[in-house]
Amino acid sequence: MTDSAAAIQLPPKPRGTARQGLGATNRRDEWAVAPVVQGLLFTLLAGYLFVSGVLVTPLFGTPYEVDGYLSPLFSPLIRPDWLPGWVSPGLLILWIPLGFRATCYYYRKAYYRFYFADPPGCAVGEPTIHRRFRMETAFPFILQNFHRYFLYLAFIPLFFLWVDAFASLFPEGRPRIGAGSVLFFVNVTLLTGFSISCNSLRHLAGGRLDCFSCTRRTRVQYSLWQRLTTLNGHHMAWAWVSFISVTLADVYVRLLALGLIVDPAIRL
C-alpha cells in the first residue's frame, strides 16, 4: 500500500454520544449564539489587526507612532535599512502575537466551531464529511502544536510593550500622563493576563509532576501551578478583553497620528 493510500485509510472519528448530522442535538438552549458571536468577533478583530499591522502603512503611509505613543502592533519597532517601503515593519514582529493567538487552545475551539463546525457545539452533531478529517494530525493544523513555542516568543513583544507604556509617560524627557498612557497600561496588563493564563504555561509550571509535595522545588511549582490555574480558569475572558484592548490601542494611535483626535493629558 502506498503512503497516500494509507493516508486515505484513516480510522473514522469516534462517534461519541452526540446525535449524528450537522446541527442535530438534544440541547434546548441557544447553543449556536456563542460560536457565531465569537467567530464573528474573532474574524473582525484579527482582520483589523492584519490590515492595520501589515497593509495600512505601506498602502496609505498612515503613521503608527506619534507623540511618544507607538502602536502595539509595531513594538518592538524593527525598521532595518534593507526593508522595502512596501513591507510593513509590523510584519517583522506581528507574526509572534498573531501566531500565539491563532494557536491558542481557546481560540481554536472558537474558530473550529465557527469556520469548520467541528463540532458546532458541545453535544451537537457535525457534518458527516468530517468523519475522516485529520485536523491537527496533518498540515496545516499540525502547526497548532507550536503553541508552546509561540508562548515563549510572546514574552519578547510583551516586555517591550511594558517598556513602551512607561516610555509614554516621558515623551521627550518631560513627564506626561495622557489617556494614551492609561490605555497602554491597561492593554499591556490585559495582554500579560492573557499570556500568563495560557494553558501551556500552566502545564509548564506543574503539569508534568507526579508528586507535588515531594521536594521543596515541587512544592514551589505546585504553588505556582495553583495560581496559574486560577488565572487559567478565566482564560477566555483574558483572551477577549486583551484582543479588544490591543485593537483599541492601535486605533487610538492611528487616530492621534492622523490628527482626528487629541490626547487628553496632564503635562508636568
Ligand code: FES
Ligand atoms: S492556551 Fe490560550 S494563549 Fe495558550
